[in-house]
Amino acid sequence: xxxxxxxxxxxxxxxxxxxxxxxxxxxxxxxxxxxxxxxxxxxxxxxxxxxxxxxxxxxxxxxxxxxxxxxxxxxxxxxxxxxxxxxxxxxxxxxxxxxxxxxxxxxxxxxxxxxxxxxxxxxxxxxxxxxxxxxxxxxxxxxxxxxxxxxxxxxxxxxxxxxxxxxxxxxxxxxxxxxxxxxxxxxxxxxxxxxxxxxxxxxxxxxxxxxxxxxxxxxxxxxxxxxxxxxxxxxxxxxxxxxxxxxxxxxxxxxxxxxxxxxxxxxxxxxxxxxxxxxxxxxxxxxxxxxxxxxxxxxxxxxxxxxxxxxxxxxxxxxxxxxxxxxxxxxxxxxxxxxxxxxxxxxxxxxxxxxxxxxxxxxxxxxxxxxxxxxxxxxxxxxxxxxxxxxxxxxxxxxxxxxxxxxxxxxxxxxxxxxxxx
Numbered sequence: 571x572x573x574x575x576x577x578x579x580x581x582x583x584x585x586x587x588x589x590x591x592x593x594x595x596x597x598x599x600x601x602x603x604x605x606x607x608x609x610x611x612x613x614x615x616x617x618x619x620x621x622x623x624x625x626x627x628x629x630x631x632x633x634x635x636x637x638x639x640x641x642x643x644x645x646x647x648x649x650x651x652x653x654x655x656x657x658x659x660x661x662x663x664x665x666x667x668x669x670x671x672x673x674x675x676x677x678x679x680x681x682x683x684x685x686x687x688x689x690x691x692x693x694x695x696x697x698x699x700x701x702x703x704x705x706x707x708x709x710x711x712x713x714x715x716x717x718x719x720x721x722x723x724x725x726x727x728x729x730x731x732x733x734x735x736x737x738x739x740x741x742x743x744x745x746x747x748x749x750x751x752x753x754x755x756x757x758x759x760x761x762x763x764x765x766x767x768x769x770x771x772x773x774x775x776x777x778x779x780x781x782x783x784x785x786x787x788x789x790x791x792x793x794x795x796x797x798x799x800x801x802x803x804x805x806x807x808x809x810x811x812x813x814x815x816x817x818x819x820x821x822x823x824x825x826x827x828x829x830x831x832x833x834x835x836x837x838x839x840x841x842x843x844x845x846x847x848x849x850x851x852x853x854x855x856x857x858x859x860x861x862x863x864x865x866x867x868x869x870x871x872x873x874x875x876x877x878x879x880x881x882x883x884x885x886x887x888x889x890x891x892x893x894x895x896x897x898x899x900x901x902x903x904x905x906x907x908x909x910x911x912x913x914x915x916x917x918x919x920x921x922x923x924x925x926x927x928x929x930x931x932x933x934x935x936x937x938x939x940x941x942x943x944x945x946x947x948x949x950x951x952x953x954x955x956x957x958x959x960x961x962x963x964x965x966x967x968x969x970x971x972x973x974x975x976x977x978x979x980x981x982x983x984x985x986x987x988x989x990x991x992x
Contacts, residue, residue: 573989574905585986591777591979592932600937600974607915608964609881616880617826623863636858642846644856648832648865653906655790655871656820657802658836663818664845666856670833671819673711674783677817677835678944680848681779687814687840693746700783701739701748703731705918705946705957707756710749710785720744721948725776730762733769743776747783754788757946757959758918759813759911767801772810773896782807782816786793788877788914789820793886796912797875804836813838822864824915825877832864888962891970897980904907905985908960917960918946925984926955932980938973 578586628636631647643649644665653660666673685692700714703726711721722745724735731750739745748770752762762770770782784803792798803816814837822831835845868874893910896919900906908919921929926943933940941959944952960977962970 571902573985574904576989577695581986581989584851585983585990588979588983588986591851593609595936595940595976595979597787598934598936600976602937602943602965602969602976604961604965604970604973604977605937605939605941606964607824607961609828610884610964610966612659613824613881613963614827616877617867620826620863620867623866624859624864628859628862630858630862634858635974636862641855641858642849642853643867644832644834645858645861648861649834651865651868651871651874652834653822653836655874656786656818656834656836657800658804658818658834659791661832662804662839662842663836664842666833668821668829668833668857668860669830670785670787670819670835671713673833674710674785674834675713675851676852677845678713680845681698681781682717683701686779686781688846690778697744698738699742699745699826700746701731701736702948703748703755703950705757705959706749707751707785708945708950710783711948714749717744720829723948724748726760727756728758728760730760730766731770733766733773736770737773740773740775740777745775746777746779747781749783749785752788752803753786753798754791754911754914756760756787756914757909757916759909759914759916761798761912762801764801767803768806769854771803771806771812780815781925783819784816785819787824790874791824791915792882793889794912798912798974802836805907808838813841814841817841825874825881826864826867830860832861859904870937885963887967888965888970891967892960892974894964895978897972900981903982903985904983914962915961917962919958919960919981920956921958921981922985923954923956924989925981925988926952926958928987929958929977929980930983932984933977936976938980939977941976954965 630645649660649663649665653663668681682694699722700718702711702721702723704723722739725732807815818836821833896908906921930940944950946959
């Protein structure tokens, strides 16, 4: 029965029941954490063979000694594998070190210092704004804020950002770009449709150097048998007459080892040349030994997909726990809604408006760590105070079950408190 349908006495009884359940949790000595989307130890074990590679055979397919300097583009054999998976021509894809966030930082820093191929002047010293589909990835927003950019929220729908809002804001020359996770977005699991991608590629912008930061972090992170395909943003942008608009990012951070994977940057030939022209002053080359072991570990694109099926076998039961507990505990009371992603690492939970911060505090007080409310919005501010990102990947099945049960109790208690507030 929904809380809205309860009488005053029934609501008081319901609230007392939640208070009792919450008190029992407080006495249980919980120490649970579902804050960030980290791979579990079982997932990391899937890549243990990397630790013995490349052994004594450290030469690439072309005979290059990977232990030495050079090779800004990255190893061709690894680029070929991920070019197929990411839908980027191999000569337009670079392989780098472990973090795609570093590539995003560098491209923005280069734009600030030197401008992009279309920039009349470097970005530094200007009023720079970025569009932030929300709820979205907190590290994207934090990076832009750290660099001094203004953050402008736009609504994120199941098929991508609200194009009408994007069009309105992008007419401003100060708006230089938009953050997008096209496949299984963090935290909602949204997937950008072909039509939305085409509109974003073709939209008229006030800034000639407007950029789509296309972070395809979860391109192969499927949770069902369906393998959702990401739109070809490079092809769409080129066809629309804006070939330099997209920059494509990805990494193996949640495929192999989170701290020692390989990152990728894709773009138009002009963007690739622009990036390499500046990168050559920062480094003499990436970690080619690590790239070689990844290439040998996977073998080919099918090897990556087979590896991701092993990840899915570990993760699918965890997402099933989240769905079951939320449906059983919250569904009957009409106090929350949540996403049912087909891939990625998160579930986006919307609780009763005005209670997300209260839920997070209640959880903290009984030993359950949640991502701070508002984290998925620019400036860490959710205007409705209702969104909480749930990250079910790291805990064991037993700990995740306990965490979700505790979270449900906190959501129900906060909702009952809110319903009793005059």
